[in-house]
Amino acid sequence: MIGGAASAEVGMPGGPRRGTLSGVKIYADRFPTALRQLLTDLLVVAWVYAAIRGALWLHDLVQKLAVPGQKMEGAGGGLADNLADAGGKVGRVPLVGDELTAPFERAAEAARSLAEAGRDQQELVDQLALALAVGMLIVPLSLVLFGWLPLRVRWMRRAGSAAALAAAPAGRDLLALRALAGQPLGKLTRIAPDVAEAWRRGDDATVDALAALELRRLGLRDPRR
Incomplete structure (x- = not known):
């Protein structure tokens, strides 16, 4: 049999x-069960949305730590350009131009190093912000993907099979x-x-x-x- x-x-x-999709039933027929499933699905959607918004907020918050690096890069780059320009003008002085240019070149190189340090600090902050945001998403999304979703899919398949058997x-x-x-x-x-x-x-x-x-x-x- x-x-x-x-x-x-x-x-x-x-x-x-009716109520199935390719042999998979989405929601129950009985109102209390269907209502509970719908509310649970909405809570899961809200949970995922809140987790993503929280991760984005944390990312933006950590990104503010890059502001000093941005200022350092801007100041160093601007100073290097000004020193290089001044050195170029001094270099046009007859006889002693080359000797007067050397200090400006060294100062411009130091300013470029300062700007490079600012860029490195920004890259470090970017990596930290991304890592913290991803880390904040791991737990809530794992609960959804490995906790709620398998149970939901299993019920859908079982209910679809049971509806067909009935x-x-x-x-x-x-x-x-x-x-x-x-x-x-x-x-x-x-x-x-x-x-x-x-x-x-x-x-x-x-x-x-x-x-x-x-x-x-x-x-x-x-x-x-």
């Missing part, structure tokens, strides 16, 4: 059922088997005192009750009710 259920699932005609008579037997394997014992015994034996006998009422129990666990409605 279980093999027939699998065959029925594979060979089921028609496209995806439409096939043989598929309901497989849903009943899932209920036997995963539902609490208290819920199973409320269906029948020896629910496993009733399922093995193929009791229609027991199979339908177990299938409905499994669908209800996933937040889906029984298409037969």
Whole structure:
């Protein structure tokens, strides 16, 4: 009977059922479950947005540390240009021009070194800002990618499969088997005192009750009710 259920699932005609996308169901049929899923999805979106905004804020905050380097680069570059220009003018003095130019050239070189130090400081701040921003995103995005997302996708696949199985008579037997394997014992015994034996006998009422129990666990409605 279980093999027939699998065959029925594979060979089921028609496209995806309502609320499904390529065999994957997005939200539950029952309002409380669907509302909880929707609110959770919105919270996750808000969580990711807040994490990205926080990372950008931290990046911009750290970037302010580059302001001294920018000023140092501007001052050093401007001073080097002025000294080089002054040295060029002094160099045109007859006889002693070359001797007078040397101090200006050394001072201009020192100013260029100052400007280079400013650029190095800015690059260091840029790298630090990027590293801190990425580090701030690792934890919240990891919780989403490795915590919430796998659970969400697993439910979507299970719900889509269960919705497809519920439409096939043989598929309901497989849903009943899932209920036997995963539902609490208290819920199973409320269906029948020896629910496993009733399922093995193929009791229609027991199979339908177990299938409905499994669908209800996933937040889906029984298409037969």
